[in-house]
Amino acid sequence: MIFNSFTYVFFLAGVTLLYWLLPRRPRHLFLFAASITFYGFWRFDYVLIMLASAFTDFFAAINIHAAKAPAKRRLWLALSLAVNFGLLFYFKYATFIVGNVNGLAHLLGREDLLKTWSVVLPVGISFYTFQTVSYTVDVYRGRIEPIREPLLYGLFVTYFVHLVAGPILRAVEVIPQLDRRKPFDPEFLASGLWLILNGLFLKCVLADNIGGYVDEGFGANTATLSATDVWVLAVLFGFQIYFDFAAYSQIAIGSARLMGVIFPPNFYFPYVATSPRDFWRRWHISLSSWIRDYLYLPLCGVRPHDESRGGLVPVGDQVGAARRNIALIATWFIMGLWHGAGWTFALWGLWHALLILVQRVIASLGLLRRHTRLRGALGWAATFPAIMLGWVFFRAQSLEQAWAMVEKVMQPASYVRLDRLQSGYIWSALPIGIDPVGYLLAALLPVATLLAYVVYRDLWPRLAQRPALVLPVALAYGTAVAGLVFIYLQPIRQFIYFQF
Amino acid sequence: MRDSGSPMLRVLAFALAVACGVAADWWLFSRQRQDFAAAGLGINTTANEASYYAGGRQVICSSIEDLDHCLRALPPSSSRKRLLWLGWSQLYAINDYHAGDRTGPALLAERLAGADVDLIAIAMPNINPREELLVYEYLRPRLKLAGVVVPAWLQGMKQEGIRPTWQAALADPAVRSALAALPSGSAILGSVAPQAKSAQETGQQNLAKDTRTTQERVEQRLVAELAERFAPWRVRSQAQGEIKLALLAGKEQVLRLRNLILGTRMANWINVIPPVRYGINLEAFTDLVSAARRDGLPVLVYVPPRPKGRRFPFEPTVYATFKSDSERIARAHGASFANIEDAVADEVWGEADNGAGEIVTDYSHFTAAGHRQMADALAGALTATILPQMQ
Numbered sequence: 012m013i014f015n016s017f018t019y020v021f022f023l024a025g026v027t028l029l030y031w032l033l034p035r036r037p038r039h040l041f042l043f044a045a046s047i048t049f050y051g052f053w054r055f056d057y058v059l060i061m062l063a064s065a066f067t068d069f070f071a072a073i074n075i076h077a078a079k080a081p082a083k084r085r086l087w088l089a090l091s092l093a094v095n096f097g098l099l100f101y102f103k104y105a106t107f108i109v110g111n112v113n114g115l116a117h118l119l120g121r122e123d124l125l126k127t128w129s130v131v132l133p134v135g136i137s138f139y140t141f142q143t144v145s146y147t148v149d150v151y152r153g154r155i156e157p158i159r160e161p162l163l164y165g166l167f168v169t170y171f172v173h174l175v176a177g178p179i180l181r182a183v184e185v186i187p188q189l190d191r192r193k194p195f196d197p198e199f200l201a202s203g204l205w206l207i208l209n210g211l212f213l214k215c216v217l218a219d220n221i222g223g224y225v226d227e228g229f230g231a232n233t234a235t236l237s238a239t240d241v242w243v244l245a246v247l248f249g250f251q252i253y254f255d256f257a258a259y260s261q262i263a264i265g266s267a268r269l270m271g272v273i274f275p276p277n278f279y280f281p282y283v284a285t286s287p288r289d290f291w292r293r294w295h296i297s298l299s300s301w302i303r304d305y306l307y308l309p310l311c312g313v314r315p316h317d318e319s320r321g322g323l324v325p326v327g328d329q330v331g332a333a334r335r336n337i338a339l340i341a342t343w344f345i346m347g348l349w350h351g352a353g354w355t356f357a358l359w360g361l362w363h364a365l366l367i368l369v370q371r372v373i374a375s376l377g378l379l380r381r382h383t384r385l386r387g388a389l390g391w392a393a394t395f396p397a398i399m400l401g402w403v404f405f406r407a408q409s410l411e412q413a414w415a416m417v418e419k420v421m422q423p424a425s426y427v428r429l430d431r432l433q434s435g436y437i438w439s440a441l442p443i444g445i446d447p448v449g450y451l452l453a454a455l456l457p458v459a460t461l462l463a464y465v466v467y468r469d470l471w472p473r474l475a476q477r478p479a480l481v482l483p484v485a486l487a488y489g490t491a492v493a494g495l496v497f498i499y500l501q502p503i504r505q506f507i508y509f510q511f
Numbered sequence: 512m513r514d515s516g517s518p519m520l521r522v523l524a525f526a527l528a529v530a531c532g533v534a535a536d537w538w539l540f541s542r543q544r545q546d547f548a549a550a551g552l553g554i555n556t557t558a559n560e561a562s563y564y565a566g567g568r569q570v571i572c573s574s575i576e577d578l579d580h581c582l583r584a585l586p587p588s589s590s591r592k593r594l595l596w597l598g599w600s601q602l603y604a605i606n607d608y609h610a611g612d613r614t615g616p617a618l619l620a621e622r623l624a625g626a627d628v629d630l631i632a633i634a635m636p637n638i639n640p641r642e643e644l645l646v647y648e649y650l651r652p653r654l655k656l657a658g659v660v661v662p663a664w665l666q667g668m669k670q671e672g673i674r675p676t677w678q679a680a681l682a683d684p685a686v687r688s689a690l691a692a693l694p695s696g697s698a699i700l701g702s703v704a705p706q707a708k709s710a711q712e713t714g715q716q717n718l719a720k721d722t723r724t725t726q727e728r729v730e731q732r733l734v735a736e737l738a739e740r741f742a743p744w745r746v747r748s749q750a751q752g753e754i755k756l757a758l759l760a761g762k763e764q765v766l767r768l769r770n771l772i773l774g775t776r777m778a779n780w781i782n783v784i785p786p787v788r789y790g791i792n793l794e795a796f797t798d799l800v801s802a803a804r805r806d807g808l809p810v811l812v813y814v815p816p817r818p819k820g821r822r823f824p825f826e827p828t829v830y831a832t833f834k835s836d837s838e839r840i841a842r843a844h845g846a847s848f849a850n851i852e853d854a855v856a857d858e859v860w861g862e863a864d865n866g867a868g869e870i871v872t873d874y875s876h877f878t879a880a881g882h883r884q885m886a887d888a889l890a891g892a893l894t895a896t897i898l899p900q901m902q
Contacts, residue, residue: 013726017730017737018730018733021733051725052724052725052726053726055725196518197519201521201522201525202518204525205521205525223672227671227787227788230698230787231786231788231791232786232787235790236786445785445787445788446671446788447762451762482520482524485521486527486528486531488528489524489527489532490531492528492532493528493532493533494531494535494536496532497536497747498747498750498751498754501734
């Protein structure tokens with residue numbers, strides 16, 4: 012089931028009502044059944060794959076905890092990882108690897124070495140795999156006790172609000188909240204409903220409408236695009252994916268709140284980031300925190316954290332520069348491939364590794380230490396385009412297209428069509444290969460984001476202290492947003508992160 | 512709305528905001544019925560249903576709902592041939608309309624009736640080749656066509672998307688499978704979620720092999736129910752259209768500002784067609800011609816009338832390339848090609864606001880006299896090309 016549909020609106024209303032009416036035991040069973048139904052609305056047969064992944068970890072965790080001998084504990088952990096990553100590998104990466112092996116064979120003048128096949132990627136497999144793996148690893152590390160109640164554990168994995176596109180949460184953050192329901196508080200409804208409305212607005216009104224320009228531009232013959240077209244497309248896609256994914260996260264967090272379950276925020280104005288590292292403290296925070304605790308810090312040999320907050324952290328001088336850099340590059344390469352089985356995604360990951368490496372070098376120079384504001388402004392001015400350019404790798408349909416687009420950006424001649432200047436048509440000399448509205452949007456969106464950030468950070472807290480003003484402002488804002496959501500709410504396109 | 516104030520008050524504010532939002536949609540868009548067909552027409556240019564008729568039969572239709580009017584009035588097909596003419600507002604809009612004026616399709620239909628050919632024109636504002644392809648695939652099994660007339664119209668290459676009034680055609684499994692077999696078809700199918708017209712149609716679809724997910728089936732049923740039972744629902748497509756027009760008006764203001772700053776005038780302004788969109792539309796245009804030819808139908812691709820002595824706001828090289836592209840595609844698929852761009856005299860063209868406060872020659876619409884000239888020219892082209900093949 013997808014969030015931007017009327018089906019979900021009715022489903023959520025019914026589930027929330029019954030959730031608060033039912034006592035504990037039937038409540039767990041009901042929520043588990045609702046979650047299976049939610050997933051089954053896409054494909055019921057793939058529910059079994061999800062349950063196989065989940066319950067392997069359930070039993071593995073109990074056995075890890077019970078085992079005294081380290082070798083036995085490692086064996087159970089290995090079994091869990093093999094099953095989880097085996098499924099992920101088969102569904103997500105096997106055809107990619109086969110394609111690469113055959114491609115290499117063709118380069119050497121040979122026939123296909125391996126047989127190809129097609130397989131439907133289970134929705135959300137990357138998310139629930141990371142979630143169940145983190146649970147087993149946490150039990151192995153002795154951070155948490157294993158859960159003995161299969162239903163409660165099944166609910167933790169399949170809980171519909173974060174099942175298919177996160178946030179990727181730790182067992183310790185979710186299970187106690189699901190197990191011991193808090194008494195009903197109108198605050199749950201108040202915050203949850205507004206978050207859901209905001210999320211639907213971001214998705215249906217903003218992301219889906221920007222998506223049309225993005226699809227058209229990236230679906231075009233790259234030769235017809237100018238450098239400015241590429242920048243515009245990069246910015247448009249950057250905002251489309253942000254609105255899309257932030258929308259999913261807000262609806263997920265809002266839906267959980269309706270049931271009194273509190274999830275940490277997953278996005279915090281990522282495009283106001285003043286450095287690449289700052290960006291990853293604001294973008295998909297639960298994923299960057301997961302990567303930090305289960306990949307980057309272990310690779311650095313540093314003790315990991317215990318929660319899906321905070322995003323990336325610097326390890327400082329705790330480890331040598333060489334180890335840190337290798338860990339960083341390996342982490343980002345895997346992070347890229349987690350997003351999709353393709354070299355374009357791997358390149359996107361490596362691009363971010365490069366940005367962070369460059370940031371380390373610049374930071375080590377200690378420039379503008381006393382000029383915090385200027386440093387912030389310059390940091391933003393460098394970070395924003397760098398992040399946006401990275402989205403070209405992410406969205407491009409092939410490596411060739413990604414290279415061709417980035418090449419355009421590097422060519423000064425590609426910014427203006429000099430031959431057209433002599434034709435007497437000013438407009439045609441401007442290097443526009445895509446809809447001019449796309450240009451307007453690309454110019455307006457960063458400005459609007461900065462404004463929204465200032466309003467959220469500075470203006471709203473001040474306004475909130477004056478209750479007489481809050482209600483009319485909230486009503487005006489809510490009326491406009493709800494009116495637009497009502498007009499545009501339809502499942503035109505799935506959330507982008509579903510495919511990961 | 513970040514945590515502030517009493518929770519109950521915020522819940523109430525939310526409920527009130529949703530109610531006000533839906534009520535505002537209803538209030539704004541149920542009363543203000545914008546005629547989208549007329550919205551883009553020039554000064555004193557109008558669309559008049561009375562001018563669509565030939566021999567008491569409605570010849571021009573624009574949407575699936577409207578199509579019934581055209582199809583019902585057709586004589587039985589056993590002894591007659593059906594000719595489909597695809598086009599945009601040039602086919603139905605008349606500048607300086609007077610009672611009794613007739614459109615080109617109506618005039619042409621009268622002439623062809625004597626040759627046992629029933630003309631049906633599907634025309635909508637700024638039609639694009641993807642829509643033309645969809646209309647063709649939708650009509651082909653329903654109409655037993657004998658020939659197709661397709662305009663090579665440059666402005667259409669700038670347009671995109673499938674308008675809501677034709678999206679229901681994508682719910683037809685036959686249309687979907689026909690499109691899926693074409694290079695541009697998968698993009699068309701991917702661009703729009705199939706929408707059922709009604710609960711009844713949803714039921715009919717279920718009789719065919721159903722490949723939809725549970726989500727899609729439930730959503731379609733819910734949407735159909737909402738459309739039937741919840742009045743504000745019915746303003747949604749109207750609202751989407753109105754908002755789009757409002758945004759276009761806003762865009763025009765931006766263009767005016769640009770013109771003010773750059774000193775741009777019609778003398779140096781051209782209508783830019785993004786190459787990306789040109790490529791996408793040319794692929795759909797090719798698919799339309801090749802699909803009709805593969806179905807064994809004679810096809811006439813024609814370059815439509817344009818004001819030749821006045822400013823035509825396209826770059827000449829782009830226009831020349833487009834004409835040669837169209838001719839090449841037509842010839843490559845064994846279709847006929849005719850150029851009637853000079854068929855309509857300069858004096859009968861209308862005028863339009865160019866969106867930047869200047870009155871210029873309308874390069875798309877003309878008076879009733881122009882419609883007669885267009886019908887004459889096309890009748891000649893048909894006689895010289897595909898009419899004998901249809902006979």
